[in-house]
């Protein structure tokens with residue numbers, strides 16, 4: 001038997017009902033009002049500053065495709081001379097609060113090294129386990 005020719009293309013709003021039907025195989029409790037083609041995405045950059053200059057930057061992104069909204073802390077860095085004084089935590093709290101306020105159910109971060117991972121663990125983050133996989 002020959003395989004059917006399959007084409008992959010971006011979905012349009014005309015596909016909504018069929019998208020819903022197929023996704024229900026993965027999420028049986030999917031809400032009726034899912035609007036998959038209309039993904040809500042937002043990003044915000046936060047700065048921490050003292051009286052003279054910016055001393056730290058945080059960048060957060062938010063994604064909501066109608067089921068399981070989540071956020072990412074994309075960048076978080078504090079000037080070397082300003083570290084250890086609560087600036088990183090203040091930026092992290094602001095990014096996290098903004099993401100949760102938008103409706104994020106979970107916030108992810110990728111730590112550059114074990115030191116950064118320790119900073120996030122101290123703030124309550126847990127190492128990813130379970131179903132998460134990645135590719136570079």
Ligand SMILES: CC(C)(COP(=O)(O)OP(=O)(O)OC[C@H]1O[C@@H](n2cnc3c(N)ncnc32)[C@H](O)[C@@H]1OP(=O)(O)O)[C@@H](O)C(=O)NCCC(=O)NCCS
Nearest residue numbers: 077078083084085086087088089111112115116118119122
């Ligand atoms: C990681 C980084 C953002 C932390 O910023 P910071 O301003 O020095 O951190 P804070 O002073 O706000 O620390 C907040 C808390 O985290 C703790 N902490 C900081 N670094 C830590 C580490 N390496 N391991 C464990 N805990 C740590 C602090 O002890 C403090 O705890 P407390 O609230 O109980 O006193 C900063 O060191 C940095 O910019 N590093 C280089 C870039 C980087 O690694 N960014 C992370 C993105 S992957």
